Structures are given as structure tokens and as C-alpha cells.
Amino acid sequence: MKRYRQFEPILISDFEVSKWQHPVHQHNHYEMIYIKKGSGIHVINQISIPYQAGDVFLLGPEEAHYFEIDKPSRFIYLKFTDLYLNKEENNTYEYIQNLEYLIKSRETHLSGFKLRADDRLTVELIFDLILSLKNNMLWNRELIWMQILTLSHILKRNMPELLHLETRSRDMQAIFCYIHKNIYLPDELRVNVMAKYFNITTDYMGPYFKRNAGTTLRAYIQHYRSALLKQRIASGKYSLKQIAAEFGLTDESHVSKIIQKANSDMSSN
CATH class of the missing domain: 2.60.120.10 (Jelly Rolls)
Structure with a gap:
């Protein structure tokens, strides 16, 4: 090709x-x-x-x-x-x-x-x-x-995942899009918040995601967040303090811990 x-x-x-x-x-x-x-x-x-x-x-x-x-x-x-x-x-x-x-x-x-x-x-x-x-x-x-x-x-704003509740999809792509949109807002990625958004029970949210995505909801969020953090750091344009603020993280050390954990998880797979 x-x-x-x-x-x-x-x-x-x-x-x-x-x-x-x-x-x-x-x-x-x-x-x-x-x-x-x-x-x-x-x-x-x-x-x-x-x-x-x-x-x-x-x-x-x-x-x-x-x-x-x-x-x-x-x-x-x-x-x-x-x-x-x-x-x-x-x-x-x-x-x-x-x-x-x-x-x-x-x-x-x-x-x-x-x-x-x-x-x-x-x-x-x-x-x-x-x-x-x-x-x-x-x-x-x-x-x-x-x-x-x-x-x-x-x-x-014309993405289907962001339209009104009555037209909102519950398929996996919709869930992925929700995560991508809210990766900068940790509170919006809590299981109970996501379950309410997609109108399913909190207990069902985690198993549903793992069964369809082949990984846990938490692991997917951590991996995606870590990838974005690495891009910010590699650009050399932002301090760790700025990056932490953008992603709603506690402080600079939180940024480092997320990246270290993601690297550790990858090396153990």
C-alpha cells in the first residue's frame, strides 16, 4: 500500500x-x-x-x-x-x-x-x-x-458521546471517548461517576469494561494518562508543576509516580 x-x-x-x-x-x-x-x-x-x-x-x-x-x-x-x-x-x-x-x-x-x-x-x-x-x-x-x-x-461538540442523554451510546467506543475527554479531570473518571453517566450500575461498570477491552478500567486510564504526560514532558515546554495542574494531579511528584508505575507495569507484562 x-x-x-x-x-x-x-x-x-x-x-x-x-x-x-x-x-x-x-x-x-x-x-x-x-x-x-x-x-x-x-x-x-x-x-x-x-x-x-x-x-x-x-x-x-x-x-x-x-x-x-x-x-x-x-x-x-x-x-x-x-x-x-x-x-x-x-x-x-x-x-x-x-x-x-x-x-x-x-x-x-x-x-x-x-x-x-x-x-x-x-x-x-x-x-x-x-x-x-x-x-x-x-x-x-x-x-x-x-x-x-x-x-x-x-x-x-458534534461528537455523539457529547450529545444529550437520550442519544448517548453505551458501547465501548463511547466509553473510550468519555475517558479521552475527561482524562484531565480525575473526579470524572471515578467508577461511580462514569456508571451514572452511562446509566449502568457501579458494580457492573468495571467488569463490563474489562470483558470488552481486555484490561481493567483503571489500567486503561493510567496508561492513557501516562502517555499524555510523557508527551508533555518530552516537548520540554512545560514544567512538572504546569503538567500536574493541567491533569488535576496533586503535585509534581504525582506526575513522576504515574509515569514510573506505567513503566513498571509495561516491563512486567
């Missing part, structure tokens, strides 16, 4: 075609794809998903995809790497957390985001603004980044 490699932190691509030119492929970056016009089929990991104007897709390096075009289609691509996600200026915790959540939980929305009518209009305007900034990427770098963060906020 062909694999496209991108070395620039971010690229913007805008093109219109009546026939797709690329084979099924993967890439080493993330892609936020906006359908400006047209319709057809988006094949992601061998699953066929109809697309139309106004749809948005978020793909990661693991996804293999291509398009089958019915009506001439215009695509706008925002392609960014981990380097761009973790660049030095990214110091707005809340918005970075939104983007991290979307990237980690994208399995839920590989079929495309089902946006509300008002959000569809807003997203269209944002992509028009991004295109207006495209010709001078260096000069407009920060403005482009601000639009990506705004898009992540809009897309996140």
Missing part, C-alpha cells in the same frame, strides 16, 4: 477533480478534509461512506482511504503532523485538549461529522478563511493554527 510522507508541519491543499487520482493510501500525518462541493463515496479502511458538500472527515496515519467521485468534487485538505500539534506556541490547554480528543477518538467519527445546520455554515466560512490565508503560510501561520483550534472545538 502506498504511504505518503509529509515533512512540513502543515500543508493546505485545495483542488477540484471529477476522477480521483490517488490509489488507496496511508500517510504519516493527520488530515482534516472538507468537502466544498460534489458527492460520492469515501472509502476508509475498506468501509464505504457516502459524502456530500459540507461534510468533514478527520483521518490519522493508521487510516487507509481513497475517494470514488460521483459528481465533480472540490476538496480542501488541512494536513498537519505531530510536530505542528506540539509546536512551541501551543500553550492553550483547553483547545489542545480538544484536538487531542478528536485525534484519539476519531474511530467514532470516521464516517464523517454529522454537523448541525448552523455549525455546517460556520465550518464552511472557516475553511473559506483558511483558503484566503493559504498564499502566505509563513506570515499567516498563527492565524491558520487558530482556525484549526476553532474547528476542533466545533467538531468536538
Whole structure:
């Protein structure tokens, strides 16, 4: 399978075609794809998903995809790497957390985001603004980044796990997404709180998760939190005190203990 490699932190691509030119492929970056016009089929990991104007897709390096075009289609691509996600200026915790959540939980929305009518209009305007900034990427770098963060906020609030209780799913992907969203809020990850959120009993929550995930709820949360903590430390941009505050931890020593325990658990497996 062909694999496209991108070395620039971010690229913007805008093109219109009546026939797709690329084979099924993967890439080493993330892609936020906006359908400006047209319709057809988006094949992601061998699953066929109809697309139309106004749809948005978020793909990661693991996804293999291509398009089958019915009506001439215009695509706008925002392609960014981990380097761009973790660049030095990214110091707005809340918005970075939104983007991290979307990237980690994208399995839920590989079929495309089902946006509300008002959000569809807003997203269209944002992509028009991004295109207006495209010709001078260096000069407009920060403005482009601000639009990506705004898009992540809009897309996140259209995730099915965050809708009203009557439409809330209880499947494992919904539970994973809940964990990813609340990893910065330890109190929201207590078993009794999660059980109430998903309308199941506290005693059933732990066994249900282990049976379907192959690991305990506590171990999964610890592993995911530890992975994020390591990314923060590796970036060299945050002190342990800042990291502890972001993740709702007691102090700097708590950060170190979590990472040490995760490393110990991995080495014992």
C-alpha cells in the first residue's frame, strides 16, 4: 500500500477533480478534509461512506482511504503532523485538549461529522478563511493554527458521546471517548461517576469494561494518562508543576509516580 510522507508541519491543499487520482493510501500525518462541493463515496479502511458538500472527515496515519467521485468534487485538505500539534506556541490547554480528543477518538467519527445546520455554515466560512490565508503560510501561520483550534472545538461538540442523554451510546467506543475527554479531570473518571453517566450500575461498570477491552478500567486510564504526560514532558515546554495542574494531579511528584508505575507495569507484562 502506498504511504505518503509529509515533512512540513502543515500543508493546505485545495483542488477540484471529477476522477480521483490517488490509489488507496496511508500517510504519516493527520488530515482534516472538507468537502466544498460534489458527492460520492469515501472509502476508509475498506468501509464505504457516502459524502456530500459540507461534510468533514478527520483521518490519522493508521487510516487507509481513497475517494470514488460521483459528481465533480472540490476538496480542501488541512494536513498537519505531530510536530505542528506540539509546536512551541501551543500553550492553550483547553483547545489542545480538544484536538487531542478528536485525534484519539476519531474511530467514532470516521464516517464523517454529522454537523448541525448552523455549525455546517460556520465550518464552511472557516475553511473559506483558511483558503484566503493559504498564499502566505509563513506570515499567516498563527492565524491558520487558530482556525484549526476553532474547528476542533466545533467538531468536538458534534461528537455523539457529547450529545444529550437520550442519544448517548453505551458501547465501548463511547466509553473510550468519555475517558479521552475527561482524562484531565480525575473526579470524572471515578467508577461511580462514569456508571451514572452511562446509566449502568457501579458494580457492573468495571467488569463490563474489562470483558470488552481486555484490561481493567483503571489500567486503561493510567496508561492513557501516562502517555499524555510523557508527551508533555518530552516537548520540554512545560514544567512538572504546569503538567500536574493541567491533569488535576496533586503535585509534581504525582506526575513522576504515574509515569514510573506505567513503566513498571509495561516491563512486567
